[in-house]
Amino acid sequence: MSEEFLKVAHAAREAAAELAPLPRAPKDRALRAIADALAAQAAQIVEANAKDVERAREQGTSEAMIDRLRLDVKRVEAIAEAVRQVADLPDPVGEVLRGSTLPNGLELRQLRVPLGVIGIIYEGRPNVTVDAAALCLKSGNAVLLRGSSSAYDSNTELVRIMQEALEGTEVPSGAVQLVPGQTRESVKELMRARGLVDVLIPRGGASLINSVVEESTVPVIETGVGNCHVYVDAEADLDLALDILVNSKAQRPSVCNAAETFLVHAGVAAEFLPKALARLAEEGVTVHGDERVAAHPGVVAATEDDFYAEYLSLDIAAAVVDSLEDAVAHIRKYGSGHTDAIVTRSQRAARRFVALVDSAAVAVNASTRFTDGGEFGFGAEIGISTQKLHARGPMGLPELTSTKWIYTGEGHLRTSEGTVISACQGGN
Template identity: 70%
Template sequence: MTSESAHSSPVIETARRAKEAAAVLAPQPRTARDGALLAIADALVARTEEIVAANAGDVAKARAAGTGESLVDRLTLTPERVTAMAADVRDVVALPDPVGEVVRGSTLPNGLDLRQVRVPLGVVGIIYEARPNVTVDAAALCLKAGNAVLLRGSSSAYATNSVLVEVLRDAVASVGLPADVVQLVPGESRESVRELMRARGLVDVLIPRGGASLIRTVVEESTVPVIETGTGNCHVYVDEHADIDMALDILINSKAQRPSVCNAAETVLVHAGIAETFLPRALEALTQAGVVVHGDTAWQQAGPGLVAPATDEDWAAEYLSYDIAAAVVQDLDAAVAHIRRWSSGHTEAIVTTSQAAARRFTQLVDATTVAVNASTRFTDGSQFGFGAEIGISTQKLHARGPMGLPELTSTKYVVTGDGHTR
């Protein structure tokens, strides 16, 4: 469906309004955009009771539908969580403004002045799952970068998102900017998502945030350009020259510190030269952390009864749970070969005291982030010092890795002459 053929669609009309609002927002100075964000932060605090009441309805419906408690927790907003969202918006205000930054520039031999400058993307569509905090986070980051944003959360959070977007729109309008720079995509059906994905010419880019199925659907079906935020089948490779205590700390942190996120480790690979010493200690540490090991023959022999046999499904899995796949490999090159076959290209880590091994691993592994003697959990916009992120891109065009404010912009060339003709 194109924007021309769907002139009567509420989704397309929403996108049209967003495009008009984006044109008004783009030339606004930083003070105007930051003023809108500060108004949003204040409004969230002032209308906390209204937000939490709407959220309680969504939570009750989720529980009645038999939704698991971990998902219910991600859906739930408390007064403390709303206050934290407002604080996060204020943090975005303090970040450097990417709009207008000169990426490169020079005076050409013919005297023309050439500058490549950052400009807003325009209209950004965000398709995401249960967490309503994404509604505020995504809106704040898009506005800071001068973009209008179309928010399409899951139906499970529809009441919460409706109130949140109303709060955001009222706050933006209160400082004289078009309320339509923030809009909730109308409708709770999959058809509304499909229309958004086909609004090419009105929506400049789509960013899906969620599980593998959601991301795959958006990437495969969208005619709007997509920045693919990826699943995380992340590996920790323990090299022959690893410090065992360090390797255990990194493995447990990578897997068990927060297993439900995309930068958690899902597979551990161990060099055969260190396996006899490392495997028993690793099994003990993983078991104490509540992690179920799905291992190859070497791991099964190291802990009879403790290790489930690993299959290709395990090597491919993004568990997002207290499970980990485990294998012993003959050498670093075998570890790299395993990673090349099964990795989602998110984050891969090596633990080693050998500079040569670290250098070879970082050269051969193709991922957004390669960590040397550090947890996979550091692949995160705030941990990288970006202040915030819209997601972690696992593709290679436009943006790769944690996407901060600069990744929510494009560039244009400004050519200034003095009557120059070619």
């Protein structure tokens, strides 16, 4: 590993040891100091970000990706406010998850504790730099940040501001580190830093996530891509379904909880599809439809790949299904396990859909756009996990902790005959 990487990794390791035992108050003060500094230096952040945006345009980056990259004063203020919201959240560290007195008299407790040093590998969005740092600090963890080279100037400026803000607090400034370098090699160093980094969390597209999962020697919490579905049931309120579909797709198409496919029950397709296609066209959405959807004007014939796609753009795949079970089968085949929604007035259909769809989040009569840490009341999220170990769904503060078992005795000794209490306990 390079000396540059080892320097920041060791600094994070040392900072994690100092940060872990801190109570809530100094962590909250540090987060508020960061928020104030970000708001006060918004102009400098926007100036640095403009370099990234200009470079992205020169490289032919799509407008959807540029939207994820772009910062303005309003967005910086929103990022700062998100940090303040994290400061206001309960501190998970020290929470007693389970406790009991065993038959032998030992007092047993399971406590939440920080993970240690968390590495975050992510693409595009510089707000993740601050969101990740805030959540890690609040949960008592140090963080090593490796954003994409496309946001390098933005991320460098954001980390500089956060480190300077921490210097006047009890939280060590080394708790927030930017992994040096912009090459693939610097990513590999982070992925191979077993013993220095306790866990990696990748945020981005399928290729990034698969690469980290397959190549890392550090344990990985896998966040998944968002091929989210909206299913319009035979018993749906079609006006409600229309609003939910458009909101799920077009409110912000470049994020992982935007809908990428909609499914319509054959019993309502004739009535629903013309209205849906017209509304989507008004929003600038291109529909990639199966044979029955493509029979309507303005629809592009869908390929198999379209149904697997996470577009992150004003595109959506569409299909007509003959039953709720067919909709579920389609979601199981093509979905990513992120968020899938049903629109229906039938309680029976809603319950069956919820029971059959194995995704991190399932919505009933609501937009897929609500799968988000802020909307769930967690504050800024570190990512949305689609795996089933440790964490699933939006990952807030509790998901950034592990546990520690504490047991307290009175000179308890374990022997082959059972537990005995030492006669020497208490100094006697």
